[in-house]
Amino acid sequence: MRPLRFVAIGDSLTEGVGDPVGEAWRGWAALLAAGLAPKDAPVEFTNLAVSGAQSRDVLERQTPAGLALLPDVVSVVIGVNDTLRCTFDIHAVAARLDQVYAAFTAQGAVLLTACLPDPGAMLGLPGALGHPLARRQRAVNTVVHALSERYGAVHLHAAQGAWLTDRALWSADRLHPGERGHRQLAVRFHALLTQAGLATGPAPAAEPEFPVPTRSASLWWLATAGTGWVARRCTDLLPQLLTLAADEVRHRARGTSARLDLTASRAVASALAALSVAERPDAA
Template identity: 80%
Template sequence: MSRRLRFVALGDSLTEGVGDPVGDGWRGWAALLAGGLAPDGGSVEFHNLAVSGAQTCDVLERQLPVALALRPDIASVMVGVNDTLRCTFDLHAVAARLDRVYAAFAEQGVVLLTACLPDPGAMLGLPGLLAHPLARRQQAVNSVVHALSERHGAVHLHAAEEAWVADRSMWSADRLHPGERGHRVLAVRFHALLAAEGHARGAPPSLEPETSAPTRAASLWWLATAGTGWVARRCTDLLPQLLALSAHELRHRARGTSARLDLRASSAVVSALASLTTADRPDPA
């Protein structure tokens, strides 16, 4: 008897399933996708290692060793947004960690799933001077993810398109995580990519939600209650630097040199990718 297909999911709250509640916990896109990977009559062994708040260092140091020990057939790695929300953000470090994680799965012959993700500043509706620095960070991370996904042969999903961000029904009340509809869309899109390459042989997940989308009132209630705590926790770490970045943005706008900031961000991506070499990758095992 052949062993069951094994799918391991790594990442942060997005993959943990936040925004798609089932019972006393979260379900999410990865769990929805798992059900459609094996043909009818087959079964999938699914392990969700994702943890809310995880950064690339957490995936590399804590989640990756556990995932490799499970010897998965398919693994997903979706992380990086939390890195952009920290004052310690370092694109070179993010690129190096992701490169090691992707390479570790590639060396085991694992089918790797990755995705580019929306900008959190845009999702929260932050003012331009605050949103633009975060947008540049997320765009830089997405560029790195895209390049490394191609380098390591990953199945890559572009999930940062405007249509995805603009459709309010796709998102939960917190404005940061997909709601049930959004999680289902992610699962269906990943399934289509995997099926095209012969890696998903079961029926795709349904797009039909089991619950209604959050109302505007629910979103406002979240911002007035739980949202204030989220902002307070992030402000302690990020706000001082974000204010400095915003002041820097304002000075460049006043001088008409905002294009320089975009150029610097692009140069940082090129530099981060150029600094990666095979010799720099220690054996993760």
């Protein structure tokens, strides 16, 4: 029997950061893989996700490798790292995601996507610093929503909900789920796939397999690794973010903050309009 092939591409979220097993990361995609088919049916799972990856990395590196594996199911969860770079361009992000989604669905793979939380809110940044990042993440999520519908993806709404404020679901760095949070993502994806008749195996367990890290262990990880992880991804953004924050303050003082939202919305609309308007691959 040919095994069901599941390929996961993306960044640290899909790599499994926050859900350590031994010396490696596991994560939601690995947990989901075990429930895609009955226990007596083989599943080949390949995780190509890399911490720090942006949409360019997914398009240029991970997608060719993923296509070569001829997956039956592929997850493409990406975008947060793009928002944390001074080079952020919603037109470029939209164009890259369009190419990635099109390539996998043209091969007949079931596509899994998700909208993601605002990193500024997760980090607890103050309004003037947080609003620009929130605006960027909303732009990415809007693009992902639109393209997921275009390509018939199984789409998980993960940008909102009580799970974002439940500290028991998140690791010490506030950006990555802990084991319980990764299991939450796996359970929710499995439910969507089961509803669509695409997952026939047992649902992943919602309860953690391993003890929750102690507070001291979490703080040690944050001090020795987590803070560095965040810093490496935000260093080039900081000067620009300060400029954006100053602009935010000026508009707030003038009562014209709505103009910033309107400009961002127009950029998203323009990015989507620039993409191919071809019918979804399954439309005939």
